[in-house]
Amino acid sequence: MSDILLAKSNLDADVIDAAVGEAHIVRDTFLSIFDISGFDLPPANKIWEYQEPQGYKPLIKLLEDRYQAPVIICNGAKQGLGSCFYALKQLGKSNLGVKMPYWALIPPLMEMHGLSFQSNDLSKIDSYLDVSPNNPDGHMSDLKFLSEVLSENKIPFIHDAAYYTHTYLPSSYNLDVFGDAQIYSISKMFGFSSLRLGFVVCKNPEFYKLIKYYMENMTVGGLYFVSNIFI
Numbered sequence: 001m002s003d004i005l006l007a008k009s010n011l012d013a014d015v016i017d018a019a020v021g022e023a024h025i026v027r028d029t030f031l032s033i034f035d036i037s038g039f040d041l042p043p044a045n046k047i048w049e050y051q052e053p054q055g056y057k058p059l060i061k062l063l064e065d066r067y068q069a070p071v072i073i074c075n076g077a078k079q080g081l082g083s084c085f086y087a088l089k090q091l092g093k094s095n096l097g098v099k100m101p102y103w104a105l106i107p108p109l110m111e112m113h114g115l116s117f118q119s120n121d122l123s124k125i126d127s128y129l130d131v132s133p134n135n136p137d138g139h140m141s142d143l144k145f146l147s148e149v150l151s152e153n154k155i156p157f158i159h160d161a162a163y164y165t166h167t168y169l170p171s172s173y174n175l176d177v178f179g180d181a182q183i184y185s186i187s188k189m190f191g192f193s194s195l196r197l198g199f200v201v202c203k204n205p206e207f208y209k210l211i212k213y214y215m216e217n218m219t220v221g222g223l224y225f226v227s228n229i230f231i
């Protein structure tokens, strides 16, 4: 996508990565002054360094095994939404359909990414965001039907799956993967909102590439400790 090496790439062990500004001296000085051995930290020096843009590898593996689709870690579902809005805009979409009632922060986040909000006239839409279960009313769309209709009409489909867990749905409900991108929130899944952890399950390779590029530019791969706590 770009010839600028913005973030850490997965290089062979014998290659010195001189492109990434890792503040080794600052960190070593900090550790020589503060004793953090009381914290239960893994010993590897790597824990202090930038992760790959898609996130902490062991967590990615765990989630990709679970969802059987590529996954990108984000700093909360909110950033996941931002990354999907960016991807839609890059794919030439500008009218995102959203059902009523909607979570109040959706329209401003869309506008920040150059998308306009459509909830009344669905004939105008060129992309669709479904929050199911919905915030604020808990409405659960028929995601299978929705994804089939949208895909027949070549309309990209984002599923905000912040509440799509057995905390909010009956345990008999199958939590299948739907949409070009499906966004999860650890805030809602476990009640740990301060961790700022979320992830996007990305079946569409075009979305995967664009969301990864967004994450590479906006942050890099989430926080090691946070990803580790989750595992």
Ligand SMILES: Cc1ncc(COP(=O)(O)O)c(C=O)c1O
Residues within 6 Å of the ligand: 075, 076, 077, 078, 079, 103, 131, 134, 135, 160, 162, 184, 185, 186, 187, 188, 193, 197, 198
């Ligand atoms: C529908 C919906 N999506 C996303 C979010 C953001 O969650 P996170 O804390 O993971 O950014 C919220 C938070 O209230 C929400 O209600």
